[in-house]
Amino acid sequence: MMGAGKTTIGRALARALGREFIDLDLVIEARCGVPISHIFEVEGEEGFRKRETAMLNEYATQNNLVLATGGGAVLAPENRHTLKKHGIVIYLRAREDELYRRIAKDRHRPLIQTQNPRARLNELLTLRTPLYNEVAHLTFDTGSMPIAQAVQSLVHLLQTYSHDHCSS
Numbered sequence: 001m002m003g004a005g006k007t008t009i010g011r012a013l014a015r016a017l018g019r020e021f022i023d024l025d026l027v028i029e030a031r032c033g034v035p036i037s038h039i040f041e042v043e044g045e046e047g048f049r050k051r052e053t054a055m056l057n058e059y060a061t062q063n064n065l066v067l068a069t070g071g072g073a074v075l076a077p078e079n080r081h082t083l084k085k086h087g088i089v090i091y092l093r094a095r096e097d098e099l100y101r102r103i104a105k106d107r108h109r110p111l112i113q114t115q116n117p118r119a120r121l122n123e124l125l126t127l128r129t130p131l132y133n134e135v136a137h138l139t140f141d142t143g144s145m146p147i148a149q150a151v152q153s154l155v156h157l158l159q160t161y162s163h164d165h166c167s168s
């Protein structure tokens with residue numbers, strides 16, 4: 001979900017693993033030359049989702065990446081299939097009040113620029129939590145854990161997962 005730390009922790013995890021980091025939102029912004037919020041204004045959420053799926057399809061099959069999606073990438077069944085098929089998907093989980101604290105003042109997340117952003121976040125979480133669970137190979141609670149500590153734990157979690165599930 002927005003504010004879980006996908007961009008921040010993803011970037012630090014990539015560094016720790018010596019992998020390239022790709023954030024789908026940043027790739028979309030770089031290609032379009034405008035912020036995500038502008039894409040929402042001009043093309044609506046639907047237009048943004050098409051771009052998100054196109055970028056996911058482009059990067060999902062590349063090896064040796066840490067790829068951060070936006071929180072809504074799980075909405076399309078096609079994206080869930082792509083993520084599960086090609087990646088080890090980590091669901092970064094944090095409590096609703098912690099998510100809200102992290103994103104409340106940020107004007108760059110168009111979906112919560114509403115009269116009642118807290119209620120909106122709650123609605124989105126209700127809708128999406130089953131989808132996050134469906135697509136996750138691993139679930140990790142960031143809580144109020146410092147980023148460096150989260151990264152260390154994730155490296156360990158991935159090592160264990162790879163040892164148990166990957167043949168080479």
Ligand SMILES: Nc1ncnc2c1ncn2[C@@H]1O[C@H](COP(=O)(O)OP(=O)(O)O)[C@@H](O)[C@H]1O
Pocket residue numbers: 001002003004005006007008009102103142143144145146147150
């Ligand atoms: N574990 C954490 N503890 C405290 N702050 C965090 C943590 N993870 C992320 N943040 C902060 O929360 C905000 C949102 O993080 P971000 O990585 O953009 O989340 P996402 O990409 O999942 O929306 C940023 O200001 C980031 O520094």
Ligand SMILES: O=C(O)C1=C[C@@H](OP(=O)(O)O)[C@@H](O)[C@H](O)C1
Pocket residue numbers: 001002003006007025036069070071072073108109110111
């Ligand atoms: O949850 C969502 O639907 C979205 C999350 C955002 O990314 P973050 O999850 O990195 O904030 C960004 O993709 C866009 O604003 C839509």
Ligand SMILES: [Mg+2]
Pocket residue numbers: 006007008023025068069070
């Ligand atoms: Mg992000």
